[in-house]
Amino acid sequence: MEYLLHILILIGIYTILSVSLNLISGYTGLISIAHAAFYGVGAYVAAIMALELHSPFLANIICAVLLGGLLGALVGIPSLRIRDDYFVIATFAFQVITFSILNNWVLFTGGPMGLPGIPQPSIFGYTISSHFEFLFLISLFCLFIVWISHRLVHSPFGRVLKAIREDEIFAQTAGKNVAAYKVLVFMIGAGMAAVAGVMYAHYVSFIDPTSFTVMESIFIISIVIIGGSGSLWGPVVGAVVLVILPELLRFIGLPSSVAANIRQIIYGGLLVGFMMWRPKGFLGEYAFQSEEARE
Numbered sequence: 001m002e003y004l005l006h007i008l009i010l011i012g013i014y015t016i017l018s019v020s021l022n023l024i025s026g027y028t029g030l031i032s033i034a035h036a037a038f039y040g041v042g043a044y045v046a047a048i049m050a051l052e053l054h055s056p057f058l059a060n061i062i063c064a065v066l067l068g069g070l071l072g073a074l075v076g077i078p079s080l081r082i083r084d085d086y087f088v089i090a091t092f093a094f095q096v097i098t099f100s101i102l103n104n105w106v107l108f109t110g111g112p113m114g115l116p117g118i119p120q121p122s123i124f125g126y127t128i129s130s131h132f133e134f135l136f137l138i139s140l141f142c143l144f145i146v147w148i149s150h151r152l153v154h155s156p157f158g159r160v161l162k163a164i165r166e167d168e169i170f171a172q173t174a175g176k177n178v179a180a181y182k183v184l185v186f187m188i189g190a191g192m193a194a195v196a197g198v199m200y201a202h203y204v205s206f207i208d209p210t211s212f213t214v215m216e217s218i219f220i221i222s223i224v225i226i227g228g229s230g231s232l233w234g235p236v237v238g239a240v241v242l243v244i245l246p247e248l249l250r251f252i253g254l255p256s257s258v259a260a261n262i263r264q265i266i267y268g269g270l271l272v273g274f275m276m277w278r279p280k281g282f283l284g285e286y287a288f289q290s291e292e293a294r295e
Contacts, residue, residue, distance in 0.1 A: 005131035009203060011243045012138035013196050016145050018223040018235030020192030025221070026229030026284070027153055028185050029165030033217045034075050034091040037098035038068045038190040040212030042197025044102065047115045047207055057121035057202065064194040071098075072190025076183040095214050102209040114208025121202045128202075138199055145192055150232055152188070161185060165230075222267055226274050228284025237282050242267070 021035045042064040049055045049063060078090045102109050109115065121128045121137065128134050152158050160181050163171040172178050201207050219242070227238020246263040274281060 014239040016196040020189040024189040032091040034095045036216035038193035042194025043201040046198040065191040068194030069187040069191040072186040076186030118205045228281030230285035234283040
C-alpha cells in the first residue's frame with residue numbers, strides 16, 4: 001500500500017512541475033531547460049530553513065516561492081533579447097550554473113553529500129507523518145496549482161500569453177507589453193516549481209544536487225510534450241504516464257542498472273515518436289514542431 005501511495009505522491013510532485021512548465025512553454029511558447037533549477041532551489045530553500053532556522057512549513061513554502069520567482073525573472077529577462085534555439089541554450093546554461101552552485105557550495109548546500117535529516121512538515125502544530133497524510137497534502141497543492149493555472153489561462157492574461165506564443169510581433173502591435181508578460185510568466189512558473197521542490201524535500205527528507213540535473217529538466221519537458229502542451233490536463237496525463245511507466249519495468253524482473261537505461265531509451269523513443277506523429281501530445285493544443293517542419 002505504501003508503494004502505491006509513494007507513486008501517487010511522485011505523480012503529484014511531477015504534476016505541479018509539468019503544469020508550471022506548461023504555462024511557460026505550452027501557453028507562452030518559451031521552451032525552457034531550467035525548470036529543474038527552480039525545482040532544486042525550492043527544495044534547498046525548504047531544507048536549509050527547516051534545518052538551520054527550524055522555520056514552519058508554510059514559511060518555507062512562501063520563501064521558496066519568492067526566491068523561485070526572483071530566479072524565474074532572471075531567466076525570463078534573456079527572452080526579451082534572444083529567441084528560439086538561442087533562448088533554449090540560455091536556459092540550459094542557467095540550469096548548469098545552478099547545478100554547479102548546488103554541487104560546489106559545500107558550506108551552504110552540503111555539496112555532493114546533500115542535506116539529510118529534513119524534518120517532516122508541520123502545519124499549525126500537526127505533523128504530516130504518514131504516506132497517506134502526505135498524499136492528501138500534495139493533492140491539495142496539486143489542485144491549487146491546477147486551479148491557479150486554469151484561472152490564469154482563461155483570463156485576459158492567458159489570452160495575451162497565447163498571443164505571444166502565436167505571433168509575438170502582433171501582440172506588440174496590439175499594445176501589449178510583451179516583455180512584462182514574459183518575465184511575469186517565468187516568475188509564476190518558477191514559483192510553482194519551487195512549491196514542488198518544497199514538497200519533495202520534506203517528503204524524502206534528503207536532497208542532493210543529482211535530483212536537479214539537466215536530465216530532470218528534460219524529463220519535465222517530456223511530460224509536457226507527451227501529455228500535451230497548451231492544455232490544462234495534458235501535463236497531468238503526461239505525469240501519470242511517465243511516472244508509472246518506469247515502475248512497470250520493476251515487474252519484468254530487470255536488474256536496476258539495466259532498467260534505468262531502458263527507461264531512458266523508452267523516454268527518448270516516446271519523445272521522437274510523439275514529435276514525428278503527434279507533436280501535440282495526448283491532449284495538447286499546441287505543437288512545438290511546425291507543420292512545415294513535419295513535412
